[in-house]
Amino acid sequence: MTVADRETQVVERVSKQLFIGGQWRDAKSGATFKVEDPSTGSVLCEVADASTEDAFAALDAAAAAQPTWAAYPPRERGEILRRAYELLMERQDDLALLMTLEMGKPLAEAKGEIAYAAEFFRWFSEEAVRIEGGFSLAPNGQARFLIMRQPVGPCMLITPWNFPMAMGTRKIGPAIAAGCTMVLKPAQQTPLSALALADILREAGLPEGVLSVLTTTNAGGVTEPLLRDGRIRKMSFTGSTAVGRKLLEQSADQVLRTSMELGGNAPFLVFADADLDAAVEGAMQAKMRNIGEACTAANRIYVHSSIAAEFARRLGERMSKLTLGRGTEDGVQVGPLIDAKAREKVQGLVDDAVSRGAKVLVGGAAGDGDGYFYQPTVLTDVPKSSELSSTEIFGPVAPIIPFDTEEEAVAAANDTEYGLVSYVYTQDLSRAFRVSEALEAGMVGLNQGIVSNPAAPFGGVKHSGLGREGSRVGIDEFLETKYVGIGGV
Ligand code: NAP
Numbered sequence: 003m004t005v006a007d008r009e010t011q012v013v014e015r016v017s018k019q020l021f022i023g024g025q026w027r028d029a030k031s032g033a034t035f036k037v038e039d040p041s042t043g044s045v046l047c048e049v050a051d052a053s054t055e056d057a058f059a060a061l062d063a064a065a066a067a068q069p070t071w072a073a074y075p076p077r078e079r080g081e082i083l084r085r086a087y088e089l090l091m092e093r094q095d096d097l098a099l100l101m102t103l104e105m106g107k108p109l110a111e112a113k114g115e116i117a118y119a120a121e122f123f124r125w126f127s128e129e130a131v132r133i134e135g136g137f138s139l140a141p142n143g144q145a146r147f148l149i150m151r152q153p154v155g156p157c158m159l160i161t162p163w164n165f166p167m168a169m170g171t172r173k174i175g176p177a178i179a180a181g182c183t184m185v186l187k188p189a190q191q192t193p194l195s196a197l198a199l200a201d202i203l204r205e206a207g208l209p210e211g212v213l214s215v216l217t218t219t220n221a222g223g224v225t226e227p228l229l230r231d232g233r234i235r236k237m238s239f240t241g242s243t244a245v246g247r248k249l250l251e252q253s254a255d256q257v258l259r260t261s262m263e264l265g266g267n268a269p270f271l272v273f274a275d276a277d278l279d280a281a282v283e284g285a286m287q288a289k290m291r292n293i294g295e296a297c298t299a300a301n302r303i304y305v306h307s308s309i310a311a312e313f314a315r316r317l318g319e320r321m322s323k324l325t326l327g328r329g330t331e332d333g334v335q336v337g338p339l340i341d342a343k344a345r346e347k348v349q350g351l352v353d354d355a356v357s358r359g360a361k362v363l364v365g366g367a368a369g370d371g372d373g374y375f376y377q378p379t380v381l382t383d384v385p386k387s388s389e390l391s392s393t394e395i396f397g398p399v400a401p402i403i404p405f406d407t408e409e410e411a412v413a414a415a416n417d418t419e420y421g422l423v424s425y426v427y428t429q430d431l432s433r434a435f436r437v438s439e440a441l442e443a444g445m446v447g448l449n450q451g452i453v454s455n456p457a458a459p460f461g462g463v464k465h466s467g468l469g470r471e472g473s474r475v476g477i478d479e480f481l482e483t484k485y486v487g488i489g490g491v
Contacts, residue, residue: 005330008099009099009103009330012096012099012100012103013046013047013100013103013194014047015096016100016194016197016198016201017197017201018034018047018048018049018050018197019049019050020050020052020056020060020214020215020216020217021197021200021201021204021213021214021215022056022059022060022063022214022215022216023059023060023062023063023066023067023210023211023214024063024204024209024210024211025210027050028050029050029051029052029053029056030053030055030056030059031051031053031055033050033051033053034048034049034050034051035048035049035051035190035217035218035219036048037049037104037191037192037193037194038104038191038341039103039104039106039373040104040105040106040191040337040338040339040340040341040373040374041106041327041328041329041330041337041338041371041373041374041375042328042371042372042373043372043373043374044372046103046104046194047194049193049194049197049217050217051217051218051219051220052216052217052218052220052224053218053220053223053224054220054223054224054227056216056218056224057185057216057224057225057227057228058227058228058231059214060185060214060216060228061156061185061228061231061233061234063183063210063211063214064156064157064183064184064185064211064212064214064233064234065156065183065233066211067183067209067210067211067212068153068155068156068182068183070209071153071181071182071183071209071211071212072152072153072181072182073181074181074209076130076131076133076179076181077130077131079130079178079179079181080126080127080128080129080130080131080179081127081207082127082178082203082206082207082208083123083124083126083127083130083175083178083179083206084123084124084127085205085206085207086120086123086202086203086206086208087120087121087123087124087127089202089205089206090116090119090120090123090167090171090199090202091116091117091120093202094113094116094117094120095113097112097116097167097195097198098112098113098115098116099112099330100194100195100198101115101116101166101167101192101194101195102329102330102337103194103330104166104191104192104193104194104195105163105164105166105191105192105195105340106293106329106337106338106339106340106373106374107292107293107329107337108329108334108335108336108337109329109330109334111291111292111329112329115165115166115167115168116167118168118454118456119165119167119168119170119171119172119199120171121456122168122171122172122174122175122176122456122472123171123174123175124456125175125456125457125472125476126175126176126178126179126476126477127175127179129176129179129474129476129477130178130179130180133151133179133180133477133481134151135148135149135150135151136148136149137149140487144489145487145488145489145491146487146488146491147485147486147487147488148485148486148488149483149484149485149486150483150484150485150486151481151482151483151484152181152481152482152484153180153181153182153480153481153482154180154182154235154236154259154480154481154482155182155183155233155234155235155236156182156183156184156185156233156234156235156236157173157177157182157183157184157185157234157235157236157237157238157480158184158185158187158225158228158229158234158236158237158238159173159174159177159184159185159186159187159238159239160186160187160221160225160237160238160239160240160241160249161173161186161187161188161189161196161240161241162189162240162241162242163188163189163190163191163192163340164292164295164296164297164340164396165292165296166188166189166192166194166195166196167195167196167199169240169263170186170188170195170196170199171199172240172456172460172471172472172476173186173238173240173261173471174186174199174203174213175476176471176476176477176479176480177238177480178208178212178213179477179480180477180480180481182236182480183211183212183213184212184213184214185213185214185215185216185228185234186200186213186214186215186216187215187216187217187218187221187224187225188215188217189241190217190218190219190221191340191341193217196215196217197215197217200213200215222248225249225252226252229249229252229253229255229256229258230252230255230256231256232256234256234258235256235258235259236258236259236260236261236479236480237249237252237253237258237259237260237261238260238261238469238479239260239261239262239263239264240263240264240297241263241264242264242265243264243265243419243420243465243466246262246264246467249262250262259479260468260469261467261468261469261471261479262467262468262469263297263460263461263462263466263467263469263471264297264420264422264462264465264466264467265297265394265420265422265465265466266297266298266299266301266394266420266422266423266462266466267301267302267392267393267394267418267419267420267422268288268298268299268300268301268302268420268422268423268424268425268443269300269301269302269303269304269414269415269418269424269425269441270284270285270288270289270300270302270303270304270424270425270427271304271411271412271415271424271425271426271427271428271437272285272303272304272305272306272309272313272427273306273408273411273426273427273428273430273433274306274308274309275428275429275430275433276309276427276428276429276449277427277429277449278309278312278313278316280427280449281313281427282313282316282317282320283451284425284427284447284449284450284451285300285303285313285317285400285425285451286317286320286321286451287451287452288300288425288447288451288452289303289398289400290321290324290335290336290378290398291451291452293336293337293338293339293397293398294395294396294397294398294399295339295340295344295396295397297394297422297466298422298423298445298452298453298454299394299395299396300400300425300451301390301394301395301401302390302391302401302403302414302415303317303400303401303402303403304403304404304405304411304414304415305402305403305404305405306404306405306406306411307404307405307406310382310402310404313402314363314380314382314402317380317400317402318363318364318380321364321365321378321379321380321398321400322364322365322378324336324378326369326375326377326378327371327375328371328373336378336398337375338369338373338374338375338376339374339375339376339396339397340374341374342374344374344396344397345368345374345375345376345397347396347397348376348395348396348397348398348399349367349368349376350389351388351389351390351393351395351397351399352366352379352381352390352399354388354389354390355381355384355385355388355389355390355401356381358385358387358388359383359385360381360382360383360384360385360388360401361381361382361383362379362380362381363380363381363382364377364378364379364380365377365378365379365380365398365399366379366381376397376398376399377398378398378400379398379399379400380399380400380402381399381400381401381402382402383402383404384401384402384403386403386414388401391403392418394420408433408436408437411437412437412440412441415441416440416441416442418464419464419465420462420464420465420466421442421443421444421462421463421464421465421466422443422444422445422461422462422466422467423443423444423445423446423447423453423462424441424443424445424446424447425446425447425448425450425451426438426441426446426447426448426449427449428449429449434448434449442463442464443462443463443466444459444460444461444462444463444466444467444470445458445460445461445462455472456472456473457472457473458472458473459471459472459473459474459475459476460472460473
């Protein structure tokens with residue numbers, strides 16, 4: 003089979019319909035929309051375009067399935083997740099290719115994401131049987147307290163395009179484990195991964211109505227009426243802070259439980275005592291994972307002035323050697339950005355920094371070809387006034403900013419409304435603890451360029467979000483606590 007035939011085959015195999023109440027069906031209106039390959043700009047296929055009417059059919063299914071699903075044995079819920087984990091891993095190569103085609107990331111990274119995504123199912127298959135309550139005696143010795151944990155109820159899940167599979171499993175895994183039903187709305191640029199995931203869960207034995215998937219070009223028209231309906235009890239969102247704010251407002255009407263995984267503006271601090279090789283390696287990971295299109299991407303690289311020039315030289319050398327191209331091709335390390343708008347935004351931020359005095363060490367321009375390529379770029383002497391100091395770049399651009407004192411570095415790192423992750427490179431143990439404590443972030447990568455791990459609590463503070471995903475606490479977001487006061491014992 004030729005490479006092109008295999009690409010066609012993995013796209014053809016995925017259902018292009020809506021998944022509602024355990025059935026695949028067209029949108030009521032018959033409408034469809036196009037899915038593009040960002041590395042060529044060509045159309046891969048068309049998928050169903052859901053309307054409000056379809057959304058209510060999904061909500062009806064979720065509401066109808068909720069009582070039975072809540073009563074399903076936890077072990078069986080866990081077994082479904084475990085089977086889905088195994089199916090994801092068995093089909094890792096095909097699913098990775100599908101993801102690369104619709105999103106652009108290099109195949110090796112897409113394979114990594116499938117494994118990361120699957121791990122949320124394995125983790126929560128284990129958590130499903132460890133939902134614990136409590137029993138205690140009142141302080142005055144006269145009553146007993148029985149504490150139970152129950153599923154929140156039907157959930158609305160909204161996911162972004164940058165990690166099309168993992169952002170889904172990070173929500174679906176704990177929701178299944180907790181006994182919640184769901185309506186998932188994936189990003190319109192990457193519907194195929196979500197549709198493939200729904201089919202895997204169906205095959206793994208997920209009962210009808212527990213999960214519905216609505217692909218749509220009308221995000222607000224599909225999700226807002228459901229949030230205001232009253233039957234949805236939980237809203238879990240991953241995406242930009244601007245959209246997150248809107249969804250929080252909409253969720254206020256029905257006083258919904260909310261989880262918000264929002265934008266970032268991660269500082270990456272390299273102190274004079276850092277292991278420079280490790281810091282450069284960490285910066286490559288923190289900056290270039292997912293073509294820089296990650297909420298955890300290093301957005302501002304602060305380096306002590308005594309080593310800034312050497313750090314920039316080494317980072318520039320590494321960045322200049324990266325191979326830019328179509329993610330399906332051998333040896334490609336950097337794929338295209340998601341669309342033309344994203345590329346324009348990145349170019350605008352680079353131009354703005356340069357107009358304010360920054361110097362381009364490497365890159366600084368769009369890549370060749372029909373896709374939305376942007377060259378791996380290193381900027382030095384980036385002034386604080388540059389727009390990219392306060393804006394999520396979401397592209398392969400590494401701005402280096404020198405600092406002189408620890409206080410100055412921490413103050414600069416915290417000088418943002420975001421607080422998702424911060425990175426710190428130092429070999430001084432006291433400084434490592436001091437700075438980790440002082441950073442306003444939900445996560446700190448200490449001498450480590452990647453923090454994402456299904457067994458660790460992922461999430462941000464300030465405008466980066468509310469709640470945590472993954473780890474022991476991830477399931478709590480989908481559980482209510484009920485207390486029964488027992489008298490007369
Ligand atoms: P986005 O524009 O906020 O979109 C995210 C999702 O929200 C998409 O499914 C989108 O649908 C939907 N959406 C947009 N407007 C909506 C509305 N009015 N009502 C309901 N849903 C709406 O973000 P993005 O550009 O896809 O993703 C990038 C952002 O996500 C970045 O800021 C990044 O930092 C953040 N992110 C955060 C995390 C985290 O864990 N903290 C992880 C990954 C990404 P459409 O596709 O149809 O527009």
